Amino acid sequence: MTKIHFDQQVAARYDETSADKYRPEVLGPAVDFLAELAGKGAALEFGVGTGRVALPLSERGVRVSGIDISEPMLEQLRRKPGAEKIAATAGDFATTRVDGRFRLAYLVFNTITNLTTQDEQVACFQNAAAHLEPGGCFVIEVYVPQLRRVPPGERVRVFDAQPTHLGFEEYTDFVRQIHYSHHYWVSEGELRTFSAPFRYVWPAELDLMARLAGLTLRERWAGWNREPFTEDSDAHVSVWEKSAR
Ligand SMILES: C[S@@+](CC[C@H](N)C(=O)[O-])C[C@H]1O[C@@H](n2cnc3c(N)ncnc32)[C@H](O)[C@@H]1O
Incomplete structure (x- = not known):
């Protein structure tokens, strides 16, 4: 499901x-x-x-x-x-x-x-x-897909790094074309996160x-x-x- x-x-x-x-x-x-x-x-x-x-x-x-x-x-x-x-x-x-x-x-x-x-x-x-x-x-x-920006041998690419938001892709499966997007937001001293898999x-x-x-x-x-x-x-x-x- x-x-x-x-x-x-x-x-x-x-x-x-x-x-x-x-x-x-x-x-x-x-x-x-x-x-x-x-x-x-x-x-x-x-x-x-x-x-x-x-x-x-x-x-x-x-x-x-x-x-x-x-x-x-x-x-x-x-x-x-x-x-x-x-x-x-x-x-x-x-x-x-x-x-x-x-x-x-x-x-x-x-x-x-x-x-x-x-x-x-x-x-x-x-x-x-x-x-x-x-x-x-x-x-x-x-x-x-931004694979050209992933350094050889690595699986992680940061796409947004700000004091209030960090976002990065984690490539978990290069065959089935899956990466996770991870987000961390900070606002008013509170941390919120979101992580989900995507098929590029x-x-x-x-x-x-x-x-x-x-x-x-x-x-x-x-x-x-x-x-x-x-x-x-x-x-x-x-x-x-x-x-x-
Ligand atoms: C990034 S949001 C985009 C929402 C809206 N289209 C917009 O542009 O603001 C993705 C939306 O797709 C829905 N979604 C994801 N997978 C779905 C699926 N398999 N069937 C129906 N809705 C889906 C999510 O629940 C979410 O509301």
Whole structure:
């Protein structure tokens, strides 16, 4: 059974600890990008969480549905103004089906890597494709694996070292592509921690998963502002399309 890392404690602090991702210059372009792709159609968010993206997208007039495995995260969403317009379902986005046909399915903030096996990630693409109408798109925002930054022979890479936050990746399985992300926050003399496993995945492997699900790569950018994607990009926003026929 999938372990729920976004439990009560994590959910209660999620918006605060993700404050960077709420900055208008970060969230605005993401919502613009997704609203443009949804057009007059409906959108489905996999891992909708507390509604960081779903709520502003819904405010733009897009009908938004969401799936999330964490009841505490959905509970945070339900408390917010505008949540009544989001059709939220509790379940695993690799397998859960919801009613409706969607112009857009999307999975942001690295959440594809929460699925820690290749089989689950493949199933996720198949589930996205099954919800899309012909010509509809599946969008993923995810980091590019940072193995080039792990020194030879080592398994740990620090990605954030500040007085109030230490974050590092611990590579535990180079074959199954698993690393743990460890976070330590200090605020008001209190220490909080979060550790969870992730399956890092290469853009080319995602393209193959898309192809298995009948989707074709349409666009790949380094970010929501459509920055060019290059071999040095550390993240990508990819759009796969379901054939219009
Ligand atoms: C990093 S948060 C992102 C939340 C939201 N999309 C955002 O951008 O703020 C990841 C979310 O995905 C959910 N999640 C992780 N694995 C899942 C799965 N297999 N099925 C459904 N939801 C999942 C978590 O519960 C959490 O709410």
